Amino acid sequence: MRFTLNGETRDASSPPMSRLLDVLREEFGLTGTKEGCGEGECGACTVLVDGAPVCSCLVPLVQVEAASVQTIEGLGDDHPLQHEFMNEVGAQCGICTPGMIMAALSLDEHPTLDDIKVALAGNLCRCTGYAAIYRAIMKAKSQ
Amino acid sequence: MRTAISTLAVRGATTVRQALEILHDEERTPIAGATDLFVALNFGTLTMRRFVDIWNVDELRRIAVDGDTLVIGALATYTDLIRSPMIAARLPMLAEASRLVGGPQIQNRGTIGGNIANASPAGDSLPILSAVDAVVVLRSVTGERRVAFRDFYTGYRESVRRRDELIVAVEIPPVPGRQWFRKVGTRAAQAISKVVIAGVRDGQSLRLALGSVAPTVVRARRAEAALAEGRSIDEAVDALRADITPIDDVRSTADYRHLVSANLVRRFLTETR
Numbered sequence A: 001m002r003f004t005l006n007g008e009t010r011d012a013s014s015p016p017m018s019r020l021l022d023v024l025r026e027e028f029g030l031t032g033t034k035e036g037c038g039e040g041e042c043g044a045c046t047v048l049v050d051g052a053p054v055c056s057c058l059v060p061l062v063q064v065e066a067a068s069v070q071t072i073e074g075l076g077d078d079h080p081l082q083h084e085f086m087n088e089v090g091a092q093c094g095i096c097t098p099g100m101i102m103a104a105l106s107l108d109e110h111p112t113l114d115d116i117k118v119a120l121a122g123n124l125c126r127c128t129g130y131a132a133i134y135r136a137i138m139k140a141k142s143q
Numbered sequence B: 001m002r003t004a005i006s007t008l009a010v011r012g013a014t015t016v017r018q019a020l021e022i023l024h025d026e027e028r029t030p031i032a033g034a035t036d037l038f039v040a041l042n043f044g045t046l047t048m049r050r051f052v053d054i055w056n057v058d059e060l061r062r063i064a065v066d067g068d069t070l071v072i073g074a075l076a077t078y079t080d081l082i083r084s085p086m087i088a089a090r091l092p093m094l095a096e097a098s099r100l101v102g103g104p105q106i107q108n109r110g111t112i113g114g115n116i117a118n119a120s121p122a123g124d125s126l127p128i129l130s131a132v133d134a135v136v137v138l139r140s141v142t143g144e145r146r147v148a149f150r151d152f153y154t155g156y157r158e159s160v161r162r163r164d165e166l167i168v169a170v171e172i173p174p175v176p177g178r179q180w181f182r183k184v185g186t187r188a189a190q191a192i193s194k195v196v197i198a199g200v201r202d203g204q205s206l207r208l209a210l211g212s213v214a215p216t217v218v219r220a221r222r223a224e225a226a227l228a229e230g231r232s233i234d235e236a237v238d239a240l241r242a243d244i245t246p247i248d249d250v251r252s253t254a255d256y257r258h259l260v261s262a263n264l265v266r267r268f269l270t271e272t273r
């Protein structure tokens, strides 16, 4: 099962009905992608498939054959969203943060607060509170 | 996750014909966006073991106008519906409903065919399809048949779809008049409806359908008839009580659903006057 993972061609050997989430974490050791709920509700497992945010807990491996998957690791460690989440203290425990950042990537530059809320409607945070998260995204997307 | 993944078998298809041949050869469950199936898989409640993946059957993604009929391919996702100029022009309430399904991640994967086939009484697209008298297009290796949406469901989570058939599209005849959609849930995103309603009003002609208030989506035939006879809003709302059979469950109560359904019908009638 061949696909593109963070820009590199990779072959996965997990069973075809594996959750993309488990393949990323267990087969490829990319543990930045988190499992919160395992049922599509929390967005902690958000990755991009062909540029679109999806819940990797709901995507069977077989469906990413020949597709391009991007995880939080694919951003490197110098992305404006990462810096602003730190500067604005947009994370406490950090479990939701990779999913928040992957969902925020789909926003155009200079979003309104409403645009941000809509883009993040599928991402839950249980500790930081949304104000700091929205602020971080607003700053990163308005540079 | 509670399902033993390695025991599951899947075959992929890239054309409708391929998928139908696989379904003809042996009993398999189609997988579209997997947003319902994988929730069941994660819960360990999925009983099926053999699947056919139709996600890459691109010919099922088309949204088109054929003569005066809007044809929505079964694999059209909520994101496709939100972005489609044809949906915006002909069935804007479906775009409105799609924006309220899950969050963007679910909208990017969840499909209209999956919503129909999953047959949940809470499926948000279903009252719309009911109110506009949609037609479900089913295909198997032996041919195609068209089933009026009102005849599609036979009971709680049951439909006339045979195991060897795929839903390939849903057809929408022209919808004259005002369209009106409301979903009542705990919040706008990531919430399953407590009551969901769609209505079409064209002068004196009214069509109304509700979800989450009966074992299947329902057309409010008695309320529609009361209004067609020129009776008052109060009388129509009384008639509605017999159209729906809500229950108490984890999301809401029967009483609340009766009250909200009545209020929504009143609001529909006043807002579209």
Ligand SMILES: Cc1cc2nc3c(=O)[nH]c(=O)nc-3n(C[C@H](O)[C@H](O)[C@H](O)COP(=O)(O)OP(=O)(O)OC[C@H]3O[C@@H](n4cnc5c(N)ncnc54)[C@H](O)[C@@H]3O)c2cc1C
Pocket (backbone or CB within 6 Å): A039, A040, A041, B029, B030, B031, B032, B033, B034, B035, B036, B037, B038, B039, B074, B075, B100, B101, B102, B103, B106, B109, B110, B111, B112, B113, B114, B115, B116, B117, B118, B122, B123, B124, B125, B165, B166, B167, B168, B190, B191, B192, B193
């Ligand atoms: C977090 C979350 C939020 C959600 N919010 C909502 C919401 O607000 N409103 C709502 O209505 N739903 C909601 N859902 C449910 C779900 O997203 C929708 O029902 C969606 O439309 C299902 O489509 P799918 O392509 O993902 O279906 P799948 O999971 O792939 O399939 C569902 C069922 O349909 C069958 N099937 C799929 N396509 C076909 C076809 N073409 N022919 C025959 N059978 C087929 C499958 O075999 C399966 O039995 C939500 C789900 C999640 C996880």
Ligand code: FES
Pocket (backbone or CB within 6 Å): A034, A035, A036, A037, A038, A039, A040, A041, A042, A043, A044, A045, A046, A055, A056, A057, A058
């Ligand atoms: S773990 Fe996938 S949405 Fe929560």
Ligand code: FES
Pocket (backbone or CB within 6 Å): A090, A091, A092, A093, A094, A095, A096, A097, A124, A125, A126, A127, A128, A129
């Ligand atoms: S930082 Fe802990 S859940 Fe968001």
